[in-house]
Amino acid sequence: MLETFARFVQRLLANGVFRIADFSQKGYDELVTAAGVASECGWAVLPRQIERAKASPGYLVIDDTNNPKYGLKGKARTLFVPATKGFRSGYRLQLFLWVTERGAFPIAFALWHAESEKLLALALALLGELRNRQGLKPGMVLADAAYGSAAVLKRLDDYRWGLVMRFKGDRKLDGAPVSKRIPRGWGSTVGRLANGVKLKVVRSGGHFLCSNRVSLGNGSVREIYRLRWKVEEAFRFLKTVLKLGGCHQHSIRAQAVFVSLLLSLHCGLVAVSGGNPYQAARDVISGRLDLWKLLQETFPGYA
Numbered sequence: 001m002l003e004t005f006a007r008f009v010q011r012l013l014a015n016g017v018f019r020i021a022d023f024s025q026k027g028y029d030e031l032v033t034a035a036g037v038a039s040e041c042g043w044a045v046l047p048r049q050i051e052r053a054k055a056s057p058g059y060l061v062i063d064d065t066n067n068p069k070y071g072l073k074g075k076a077r078t079l080f081v082p083a084t085k086g087f088r089s090g091y092r093l094q095l096f097l098w099v100t101e102r103g104a105f106p107i108a109f110a111l112w113h114a115e116s117e118k119l120l121a122l123a124l125a126l127l128g129e130l131r132n133r134q135g136l137k138p139g140m141v142l143a144d145a146a147y148g149s150a151a152v153l154k155r156l157d158d159y160r161w162g163l164v165m166r167f168k169g170d171r172k173l174d175g176a177p178v179s180k181r182i183p184r185g186w187g188s189t190v191g192r193l194a195n196g197v198k199l200k201v202v203r204s205g206g207h208f209l210c211s212n213r214v215s216l217g218n219g220s221v222r223e224i225y226r227l228r229w230k231v232e233e234a235f236r237f238l239k240t241v242l243k244l245g246g247c248h249q250h251s252i253r254a255q256a257v258f259v260s261l262l263l264s265l266h267c268g269l270v271a272v273s274g275g276n277p278y279q280a281a282r283d284v285i286s287g288r289l290d291l292w293k294l295l296q297e298t299f300p301g302y303a
Contacts, residue, residue, distance in 0.1 A: 001030045002295045009265060009295070013285050016243030018258050035260035042117060043110035043126050044260055048298075049098070049267050050134050053107050058100035059224070060130075060138035062123060062147050063231040064092045064112065065239075071250040075113045091252070093244070093259060094122055096130070097231045098138075103275030104230040106263040107136075113252055120149055127152075131159055140164055142228040148210065150195050157197045157212050164224045167201055167210035178208055188221075190214050234266070241281050242266060268298030 004027040011022060020028050036044060066079045068088035076089040096108040108130065110122040117125070130136040141156055145166035156163045169179035173191030181189040182203040190200045200214040202221045211221050238244045242265060247258035266277060272294055273280035283289035 001034060002292070004030045005034060005261070005295055005298070006291055008261060009284070009291065012243060012246065012262075012265075013281060016246040018247045018249070020249055020254065031261060032257050034264070035257040042112075043094075043108065043122055043129075044256065045108040045126075045129060045134060046106060046260070046264060046267065048264070049105055049107045050130075050136060052105070052267075052271075053098040053136060056098070056100045056102070057139060058098050059140045059142055059227055060107075060136075061097040061099055061104075061228050061231045062094070062141065062143040063097075063228070063235075064094040064119060064146075065235045067091055067093050067244055067255075069245065069247075069255070072113065072252060072255070073250055075115050075252045077112070077114050091255065092119070094119060094126075095231060095234065095263075096126060097234055099142075099227050099230045103270045103273075103277075104234060105267040105270045106234065109259060109263060111252060111256055111259065115252075120147070120152060123147060123152060124155055127155060127159075131161075137161070140224055142225060144228070150193055150197075153193065153197050153199070153210075153212070154195050162211070162213045164209060164211045164213075164221055166225075167199075167208040169206075169208050173199060173201060178203075182208075186218075188218050237277055238262060238266065241278065264298050268294050271297045 008031060012018060066081065068079060068090035069076065070089050077091060079088050079090050081088050091111050091113040094110040094112055095106055097104050098107045108126050110126060112119050112122060138161060140162045143165045145168050148165040148167055170177050173181060173189065178189060178201045185205050186203060188200055188202045192198050197212060198214060199210045199212055202209045202218045204222060209221050209225050242262050244262065247255050269277035269280040280289060284291055284294060
């Protein structure tokens with residue numbers, strides 16, 4: 001299997017393209033097995049990285065990014081592209097990233113497409129999987145306001161997981177909008193959502209952050225939230241170095257297999273580089289890093 005994955009890595013880093021036709025049926029079947037994607041649920045965890053996360057205390061960051069693709073056999077969604085203010089056809093990758101002192105690596109993902117559940121439903125399903133089946137316990141969960149729904153905040157609070165998230169100024173604590181409770185640029189307030197979740201909301205200029213750890217200082221809330229930027233760095237690496245848009249197949253199943261392999265490769269590069277996957281990728285391309293060492297780090301259970 002590692003020989004097949006080696007070809008996958010070499011082709012990906014050389015030209016950024018993934019085609020099933022480049023592999024034998026046996027080789028592609030090996031890649032599917034290594035990917036471990038369940039086609040029915042729309043999401044997948046990376047077991048090796050879950051074990052690594054259990055051994056490395058860290059924070060969990062949740063976010064998503066567009067992956068424009070055409071020809072997805074009726075499963076593509078229409079995606080708004082902020083950079084161009086236009087629209088593209090494709091799917092959205094929802095990523096669960098584990099952030100530690102030594103680096104950040106993906107542990108789970110979902111694909112949001114025309115036949116999948118909604119983004120928040122996918123997030124709730126994966127949170128349940130990570131807590132109830134995988135036994136994971138993050139120090140904090142970080143996300144932007146898109147994931148700060150009442151249902152997600154309630155779920156995390158029921159799990160007794162700490163959270164720091166962006167919060168919209170028109171949302172209410174104890175029946176009053178937080179923008180009215182903190183009318184000027186800096187400050188904080190404590191109150192409850194309509195569903196009973198107790199939150200501290202911190203204002204920084206025009207931005208609001210919330211946490212269910214109400215004893216945290218305002219500066220600590222802001223400092224923890226800054227770690228959310230790690231997911232933007234991960235998306236940039238996946239798109240620019242590992243060519244997230246490079247899968248030429250027209251099925252969501254093949255896209256999911258590709259994404260799973262890509263994320264596993266990302267984890268391997270983080271592990272062998274001590275947290276600098278860019279340098280590790282350059283070293284693989286130049287031959288300074290032994291590809292076999294990378295493969296064994298990525299898939300240690302395979303020969």
